[in-house]
Amino acid sequence: MTDGIDKAREEFFSEAQELIEMFSRNLLALDEQGIGAADPSIINEAFRAVHTLKSLAGLFNATEMGRVSHTLEDVLDRLRLGRLKASPDVLDVLFAAVDCYGAMLAAERGEEGLNQPQIEKLMGVLGTLGESAVEEAPDQMAFDLEPGLLAVLTEYEEHRLKTNMDAGQALFRIRVRFDLATIDKALEDVKAKAKPHGEIITYLPTGDAPSADAIELDLLMASSSSLEQLEAALGGTDLTITAIPRISQASASTGISSLSTHALGTSSFAAVGEETAGSTVAVGDNPRTEPPVNAELNVPAVPMLRSVADTVRVDIRKLDGLMNVVGELAIVKSALNRLGDRLRNTQDRELRREVSRIQRSFERRLSELQDGILEVRMVTLGQLFDRLSRVVRQISRDMGKEIRLVVTGAQTEIDKLLVEELGDPLMHIIRNSIDHGIESAEQRKAIGKPVAGTIALNAYQKGNHVVIQIEDDGQGVNEAAVVERAVRAGHLAANEVEMLSRAEALGLIFLPGLSTREQAGEYSGRGVGMDIVKTNINKLGGIIDIQSEYSIGTQLVITLPITLAIVNALLIRLLGRTFALPLSSVAEALMFDEKLVRTVDGREVMTLRGSTLVLCRLDRFFELKEPALPHEGPRYKSVVVATMGARRLGLVVDDLLGQQDIVVKGLGPTLRHVRGFAGASELGDQRVALVLDAGAIIEEALAGHDAVTTMRARPS
């Protein structure tokens, strides 16, 4: 029992999270479409989300969440039934509720305490919204509908029916026959085709299925299209559309109780109507005459796009477990390959061929399995971007700045774990942009920029990496001020300043202590905790770059690996030791020739196809001493060109040992902070190799930090 309940509670957390996100997405859509003119199904979906949250809160004893949901549900119910006027102010309150929900859910999880003042403030404002309700006049049914159908309409469906009637739409009954096996897809198909023509108000099973494998539904649809147009749009063999006639004003005034059911002939509605005739009449009248104050709550039958039935929710740790198994299998694969190698000298050709076939088949299946698991881990950046849109809206309103957020590439997929960790850094960056990057409206007007500032959020996949760009059209970074600050903080000496390239100067912004809120204004303010942002991105195996033009804007580019779970790695040898370098950051490998090495500005470089490649002798970089074993094999035989974003570095190594899929394991708490290593991996023959963190090495060797420390180390 306890297990069951614990599991149910876990489900509660994740479903509540999804509902809050859905609620937030709905609000963003309302904001975008203009709350007054928005698609009614969006308000309804928001209502549904809150309604479900309320029920869940009740079941799982989340008292405060239940209390807030209860009041919020009231407000949304009035909104969707047209009893509360939709306005931007109402939307603001709803957005505040999203934040409050987030905090309450965290409290339920035990991550933080309840923020009672926040809750009370929200409840107070929600209370005032409830009072300003606009009452809706009772109305008469103007269509020739059977009581049997009206008996199964929820109040919201009735409201939609009435709204459509008021708008002069025609009503149609669409009778569709579905094969039970394919009903989900077939139904989505009908919905998609119907959508441009109007609104499907309800779905009613008729009970007249021709066989046990099929089902017949009556869809009630409001549309401004003609019967012929609908037939052309929906046309199919298992589908009949009937127009439901409007009734004359005289009979309408007597209400639906006087309606006959002849219009739909032998409809299944009629049969039920007769059975329940006595009560149906009363029910049909009821919602028209009862005071709106006693609005009941019900969730209507409006189509949702996703099919809940086909999805499972999986704890990502379970996927990690599976991925570990794949890692073990990769080791088995290596063992199998070694076995194959040993058989190369055998006389038994039959055996050799057999083993080789098994090897290939195993390799193919393993790679399919691995791809499959990776695919499951992938989520789109959409959810995260939605959350950021909310932040932009919030901050820009708080600061009285008008900001346009342009989002592209929200469909880009990335490992779920990475998405979780990306939220905070991106939030920091965007906050900085609005806070300090984008000028005030007056300043912008004065220099001839559009009054509304723009922040562009763009994501795309590039090979095995995902690139996220955050660009604003603000005032840019005043790099002279950044440099001055770096000198004052002791990061570099005054006489080293002139040696800095522009990119290096801008890169200084990522140094610790250089960017705190107090000093923010000094250099156009960019840099609230930019060192933290950079550290977090590096931890994910990514890098961050900045470009900025004074008075034109700033662009931050984050490059991340798509997944951390499994990597294809290049094995290299350095002084008898084996290291793994993720192939995702390897551009190419070539023979190394000492004769081609030049020294420029204290650094070893070589020319590769016309451009300069900075070299890094990895053994010196890591300060490796000669191994205990007598050194064997060649020294400095190869150079591996490692890339991250736009940066390249030539890693000089002793030898290349081949490629292998590896599962990267953490180094444990004591070694976690050692820069330059992403972890360790077992190679299959009981050997363990350290996995190099190309991003960190490139940064250390090329830019910011290292540029500065190298200069300081040099006698001046």
Added chain:
Amino acid sequence: MAKILLVDDSMSMRAFVRSALVANPAVLGDDGEVVEAAGGFEALRLLPRGPYELVITDINMPDVNGLELVQFMRKSDQHKNTPIILISTQKAQRDKDRGLRLGANVYIEKPFTADALCAEAIRQLGRDG
């Protein structure tokens, strides 16, 4: 044995109801089972795989709602006598009334406890004596 069809579009609600039913041996008997449907459509698909001794359904679901499901079952020869428990909110009096008129046996208001649900299930299954 009891075979129960549980219809709700909320995964948490289903998990809660299932754990409550499964934990109480008086409900399911030795080899009973709870079959879950994530909505009205899925319920329509699962109904022919019955018979079920009890159907527990939410009213507020996308597409085919609980009221429509009740009406459908009461018109079918196979399911016209199957007990139906509606899950509803306290305020939705109108929907609850409609559900009962359409032929549901009883409703249970959210939030409810596992014990209250099991007691009602036992009553509807005719196991209370």
